[in-house]
Amino acid sequence: MMNRCTSHLLILIGAAALAVPLVAQEGETPEPGAVAEPVPAQQQVSEAAPVAEQAPSLEQAYQREFAFLQGQKRDLERRLAEFEQSSEADRQALEADIRMLERRVVELTSRGDRLDEQVFESERSVEAARDNVNLLANTFLQAEATIDGWQAPALESDEVPRPDDIAAMFETALGELDRRGAVRRVDGEFFLADGARVNGEIIHVGRIASYGFSERGAGALAPAGEGELKLWNEESAEAARALAAGQLVSPLPIFIFETLSAEVEKKGAKGVFETIADGGVIGWIIFFLGLLAAALVILRAVFLGRAGASTGRILDDISDHVRRGDREAALSVLKKRQGATARVVAAALRNLDRDREHLEDIVSESILHESGHLNRFGAFIMVIAAVAPLLGLLGTVTGMISTFDVITEFGTGDPKLLSGGISIALVTTELGLIVAIPTLLLGNLLSSWAERIKDDMEKAALRVTNQYAEARPVADKGEA
Amino acid sequence: MLGELLNDLRFYFEVGGYVMPPLVAATVVLWFAIGYRFAALKRGNIRPVRRIIQKYPDGFGRAPRGVIEKAIDLGLQIAGSRHGDLRRRLDDAFWPLERSINRFHKLIMTIVAVAPLMGLLGTVVGMIETFDSLGDMSLFAQSGGIAGGISQALFTTQMGLAVAIPGLIVGGMLEKRAAVIRLELAQVKDILCTRVQQGSPA
Numbered sequence: 283m284m285n286r287c288t289s290h291l292l293i294l295i296g297a298a299a300l301a302v303p304l305v306a307q308e309g310e311t312p313e314p315g316a317v318a319e320p321v322p323a324q325q326q327v328s329e330a331a332p333v334a335e336q337a338p339s340l341e342q343a344y345q346r347e348f349a350f351l352q353g354q355k356r357d358l359e360r361r362l363a364e365f366e367q368s369s370e371a372d373r374q375a376l377e378a379d380i381r382m383l384e385r386r387v388v389e390l391t392s393r394g395d396r397l398d399e400q401v402f403e404s405e406r407s408v409e410a411a412r413d414n415v416n417l418l419a420n421t422f423l424q425a426e427a428t429i430d431g432w433q434a435p436a437l438e439s440d441e442v443p444r445p446d447d448i449a450a451m452f453e454t455a456l457g458e459l460d461r462r463g464a465v466r467r468v469d470g471e472f473f474l475a476d477g478a479r480v481n482g483e484i485i486h487v488g489r490i491a492s493y494g495f496s497e498r499g500a501g502a503l504a505p506a507g508e509g510e511l512k513l514w515n516e517e518s519a520e521a522a523r524a525l526a527a528g529q530l531v532s533p534l535p536i537f538i539f540e541t542l543s544a545e546v547e548k549k550g551a552k553g554v555f556e557t558i559a560d561g562g563v564i565g566w567i568i569f570f571l572g573l574l575a576a577a578l579v580i581l582r583a584v585f586l587g588r589a590g591a592s593t594g595r596i597l598d599d600i601s602d603h604v605r606r607g608d609r610e611a612a613l614s615v616l617k618k619r620q621g622a623t624a625r626v627v628a629a630a631l632r633n634l635d636r637d638r639e640h641l642e643d644i645v646s647e648s649i650l651h652e653s654g655h656l657n658r659f660g661a662f663i664m665v666i667a668a669v670a671p672l673l674g675l676l677g678t679v680t681g682m683i684s685t686f687d688v689i690t691e692f693g694t695g696d697p698k699l700l701s702g703g704i705s706i707a708l709v710t711t712e713l714g715l716i717v718a719i720p721t722l723l724l725g726n727l728l729s730s731w732a733e734r735i736k737d738d739m740e741k742a743a744l745r746v747t748n749q750y751a752e753a754r755p756v757a758d759k760g761e762a
Numbered sequence: 763m764l765g766e767l768l769n770d771l772r773f774y775f776e777v778g779g780y781v782m783p784p785l786v787a788a789t790v791v792l793w794f795a796i797g798y799r800f801a802a803l804k805r806g807n808i809r810p811v812r813r814i815i816q817k818y819p820d821g822f823g824r825a826p827r828g829v830i831e832k833a834i835d836l837g838l839q840i841a842g843s844r845h846g847d848l849r850r851r852l853d854d855a856f857w858p859l860e861r862s863i864n865r866f867h868k869l870i871m872t873i874v875a876v877a878p879l880m881g882l883l884g885t886v887v888g889m890i891e892t893f894d895s896l897g898d899m900s901l902f903a904q905s906g907g908i909a910g911g912i913s914q915a916l917f918t919t920q921m922g923l924a925v926a927i928p929g930l931i932v933g934g935m936l937e938k939r940a941a942v943i944r945l946e947l948a949q950v951k952d953i954l955c956t957r958v959q960q961g962s963p964a
Contacts (some may be wrong), residue, residue: 638847719883727869
């Protein structure tokens, strides 16, 4: 812009300078409004002018020149203003242009974005449609495999299935569902409990349970493998007959199965020894410990029974003799009796004449002597009761170790492999508890029995001495 | 209401397996023993021992109502007959009372200790069933399968604890009462002996 302006000015000034020698009289006219640059040129030109002619009057020439230059100046100013105006208008127009263009760019960009999005979305929907077609094809395949009597339409590689096909498939599936959910009766064959195959009526309750009814046997049916059925148990015979007769039974004995292809084995109750064998070596150790504990408990019970049963009767038998002061007769009665109490009482009787402390020492000594016999096996029984659960725990840990060994080797895929170690773990715990519970119970009861017998012996000796002491003054009086 | 309760109990009994009969038997024995002890541990008189003896220095003149009254009655009779060594004769005479006080305590505590073990045993049995059915892949077998095993395991534990906890609490309370009565019997002996010694010179 600036360059254009200055070049215009230069041209104008040049033209003016050329016109000066022709028209002007006075060369020395500095232009007040002119730009600084052209001044030297004008001066050069106007220096030449006075030399050329000394016109009629300097004053006139100057005035003419001045007027001319004034006119020139006005003209230039006007043109400058015009030019400024026009350039301003140009600028505005151009700016408007730029703004419009910018708006268009923005518009176009957003449109491009929208188009991109549309492209993306349509790609996605194409993808989804392809997935759906695949899914449909798979559904058709699956339906063909699982629904009896339904043929999938033959499709070319990229052909889209028709709605009719789909509707037909769903209709067939619905029919099949109805058929399988229904209770239906058919004639068929099944196995009896003894393995004989019989013809009879089979009542299918959906596909999860069946009842069989025949001349030779009836009842709930269980899968026998490969689509065959077998009689589950005889208890359900009544229900099966009633069902065959069309009546409803409540409660309905039912054997629910998931599939006919796998045979259901009737699990026989495991014997005691099989269970112990499941527990491994530790199982057997616990078992023998249990036997030992049982034997000891029985032996101890026999000892205690012998030692303690007769306390009351002994006292009854001898009290008459003692009251009479007849020690010899009492001792002979005691001699006939066996047992700890009899021995303690006899010891007390023999020493009745000694002073009290001495007598008490003798009685407590003989009780101590008997208590060795009474306590026999007691501690050992309690040890077994304490050790058996610990052995069970040991078996648990051993079983867990073997389980983890199996896991290390084969992974956790097959639960059957793991169940061996787990059954060792659990069976030993079970055996430990089975041994510990009765042993603990009986051992505690036996030791409390033993305590009671010792107590009884002490009291029996006390009673004998008391009776004798009661008798003596009477006897003394009688003698006196 | 009662029928429902009975039904629930029968269900628990069936679910719990072979642990249940001994557990139930243990419960019956436990509560019989607790009942016996409860009946045996009646003092019969709420006054302190010394006061009773002061109030009835010559016997009650009626049938005694509880252990302490019985002991005092017996002790007064023996103290009245005055021959032999009184303390030893009292020891002898109170022996049946002390025996009936201590009776069944050990049994109660043993059953309380054993019942949770039985519950644990049932738990293990149930777990065995669970793992068996895992091993057979017969997860929902007719005999119960996994869920049956687990419910057996939980029911028996619950039952064991349900038997043991009240037994423990009541048994502990009864033992405390028995200890008090034992002390009071000793007090009765002491009082009677000192009374005779004071009284005999007079």
